[in-house]
Amino acid sequence: MTGAEELSRLAGLYGVATSYSPAPDRVVTASATAVTRALAALGVDVSDPAAALAAREHALRERLLPPTVVCWGGAAPAALDDLPDGTRLRVRTEQGETRTSVAQLPPGVHRLTAHAPDGRVAEAHLVAAPARLPVPGERSYGVLVQLYSLLSRRSWGMGDLGDLAELTAWAGRALGAGFVQVNPLHAGVPGAPTDPSPYRPSSRRFPDPVHLRVEDVPEYGRVADRERLRALGDRARLLREAVLEKGALIDRDAVWELKKEALELVREVPLGPGRRAAYADFLAEQGEALEDHATWCALAEIHGTDRSRWPAALRDPRSAGTARARAELMDRVDFHGWLAWLTDGQLVDAQRAARDAGMPVGVIHDLAVGVHPGGADAWAQQQYFATGMSVGAPPDAFNARGQDWGLPPWRPDRLAESGYAPYRQLLRALFRYAGALRIDHVMGLFRLWWVPEGEAPTDGTYVRYDAEAMLAVLVLEASRAGAVVIGEDLGTVEPGVRETLRERGVLGTSVLWFERDWDGDGRPLPPDRWRADCLATATTHDLPSTAARLTGEHVELRHRLDLLTRDLAVERAEAAADTGEWLELLSRLGLLHGTAGGHGDSAEEAEIQAVHRFLLRTPARLVGVWLPDTVGDRRPQNLPGTWDQYPNWRLPVADADGKPVTLEELASSPRLHALVEVLRGPGERAGE
Structure with missing residues (x-):
């Protein structure tokens, strides 16, 4: 075996990829630097790959149990199938019981001990989770909003938790909405200025007191x-x-x-x-x-x-x-x-207001994929983070240079050894006040793209996590809270991921403009071919608003900021063709007609309403409307690929002319109520 082969086998035993497939017919070799740096971050001495490989193989041969095992729905863990005959098992449950069988255990994270006939003894964490989460029965629609952007006449310069409680009470009672989805409300890293991105927090475990409504204390x-x-x-x-x-x-x-x-x-x-x-x-x-x-x-x-x-x-x-x-x-x-106590209390109050207003789901909170390397979590939990590595994404059709998000990744080995303790604690904290949880980049439960510090994002590699254990912990904690889980599974997703998530009751995310027949002619996907287990929307915080896409304003914005990589005329033509295909389908389905409720007949409003009529035609269990779309906002909240060229994460909800719209003005907006009439209408599910 050559040194390269030894390194490749060693990497495989630690879940570090030596190649990846950005497309079914293409394989890319990961850089040797990324592989060796990832192994080093996992505590592997790669100076002598042969010795490290021999030591790893010996440890795996001698190991009775992995550090964490999983059982679903009361069945025995598959990890026990290879134990020697005659091995005695003892389980100390989370509830304080001692059992000698691993079948039909109560939900929880238990302690498993195995005594082999040859005298070996091993202990492991045993995650007993329900087989799957229940998914929402009846369809509901809701609104998506970046909380800071929604100001009321009581706000102190940005939207707060008092505004969230007011929004949920109004949307539930007056609009019949079933949920409100917000951006991550994790604690930010203080600075001068503070990084405004809610997706690079100091701590995911604790919320940010900047969201407090001070007068409500x-x-x-x-x-x-x-x-x-x-x-x-x-x-x-x-x-x-x-x-x-x-x-x-x-x-x-x-x-x-x-x-x-x-x-x-x-x-x-x-x-x-x-x-x-x-x-x-x-x-x-x-x-x-x-x-x-x-x-x-x-x-x-x-x-x-x-x-x-x-x-x-x-x-x-x-x-x-x-x-x-x-x-x-x-x-x-x-x-x-x-401050953490006060903020937690107001978050609980907001979810209570949602439920009191009749919302079946309530507030959907957002879990960022990672934390800032200089923040509280990275300091307090430093033993769980991979030193010298950052999470990102490999090159793809949308970004040929790849991405480096500047977030230190969790070490999969340390997580498993702890029984996923920091992950469990994080989820439990969020489910205190969440009716549902959106998992940003849910593919990270399976693998993450690790980029070595100082290297380009293209020079990274995938590192695999124990997806079964990560998913079992998620299902366990969500089931205890009676909460829904939504995975953000947009972009490149490896085969089997969406199927595994669906099997466990985790909903996906479907955005209209991306739903095309990619295995066929590439044309817009008819509503009856959409998946049911998803949150269906027209846009997200990282994408153009629906009005901007329909009018082509998103292309003009990128042109003004010198972000286009091709000629403006080409970009305009491609965007117009994309939009035109969707409008043609909407018209063919009979969804494109005058605005509801007699509040004007602008083509743009009619098209936005038609988009949402289409979403109601799909079998999606949840349908979300981007709150800025209800008033014709043109501006994205975040423009990926920009830093100081665009005011990311700092814009209030505004109307088509760019004039900010308060929560009180939203409540009386004819344009909003016309769209809500569409969303509250009978709607047609696929196949009905």
Whole structure:
């Protein structure tokens, strides 16, 4: 066996790919640098591949059990099939029982011990999950919105959790909506300026207090310094008016500066006995994870967010130096723990408002694919992250240079050894207040593209995760919460992934413009050929609004920003042809006609309504409408491939003329209500 063959076999035993297939008829060899760097990040000494291979093969031969095994629906784990005859098993369940059989275990993460006849003993985590999640029975429609972009007349310069509760109550009661999907509300990394992207958070485990509605904190009304509080309110009003009336961008940092000052005042008000007991319960329940998060926040206030510049003793969350610093900064640590409690409470209130309004699903929260390398999670859970690697995407038809998202990947080996503890804790925290959870880049449960630090995204490779275990934990935690799970499975998806997700009750994501007969003539896919187990939409936060696509404005925007790679006329013609094919299908199906409700007959409104009539013709279990589409917004919330050329993640919802629209104005918009009449209409499912 040559050295290259030994390295390839070694990589395979650790789940590191040495090649990948961007298309069924094409195989690309991964760079040797990516393979060796990925192995090194997994703790493998690649200086002598032959020795490392022999050691790995020996360890696998001698191993009785993998670190985590899975059983679905009460069946025995397949991982036990190869145990030697006569092996005795003992299970210590999560509920505290001891059993000698692995069949019909209660749902949970249990401890399995195996005693082989030859004297070997092994322990493993055993994830017992329901066979699948129940999917929504009756179809419902809902709205999709980036929360920061939805300002009301009470907002402090950006949408907040009070606005979310108001939106869910209105959409459920007045519009008959079944859900509201929002962007990730994870804690951001403070900075100057803060990275506005909600998909590169400091922590996915804890929410960001910038979303708090300060006035809704019970102690707000008893703040002693009313004059200072009024002054802060006046400054907040100016921030709001700057966005709504003067064309200013949403300034997250300015909003947080005001809210933080106001919350410092609120914190001076003593908690009553009941509130103090509730806070104490929250601290106890969240435990070390919250203590770590709050400690990082307190340390970052002093030392900044680049922990490589922190004193060496503070770079380890378990060091004696960190313990001393935590004690010295206990007041600030408690402040950040208190903020997490307040934010959690308002998130729970928003979901309660949704359910009280009759929504069968409620708030759909979004789980980002990773975290910022300089944030709280990367510091507190550093043993679970692969050093020197970043998550991204390989080159594809849409991006020939590949992508590097700047997110450190989880180590699959460490996750398995822990029984997926950080992943379980993360999901459990989110399901506290989610009626459903959208998993960004759900393909990451199966494999992720790892890019070595300092290398181009093209020079990465795939690293595989134990998808069965990751999926079992997800199904377990979602079932405990009675929540729906939606996987964002757009783009390149390896064979079998969508089928596996569907088998376990995880819905997919289908976006109209991408639904074509790719195995045939490439034309738009008729509604009866769409999958049922999905959330069907016309667009997302990363794509042009429906109005922009129908009018070709998305091409003009990219032209103005010098982002086109081909001649403008070619781009215009291709976009027009794509749109034209869809409009022809809509017309042929009899879906393209005057606007509903007699509120005007503009071609654009009629086309947007026809798009949503089409979505109702599909068998999709959930149908989502992008809230900016209800008022004709032209601007995308995020334009991939841009940084400072475009105000990503900083735009308020606006009408066709670019004028910001408040939540109150949305509620009285004739254009919105005309579209809602379409969505609430009888609709025609495929085959009916």
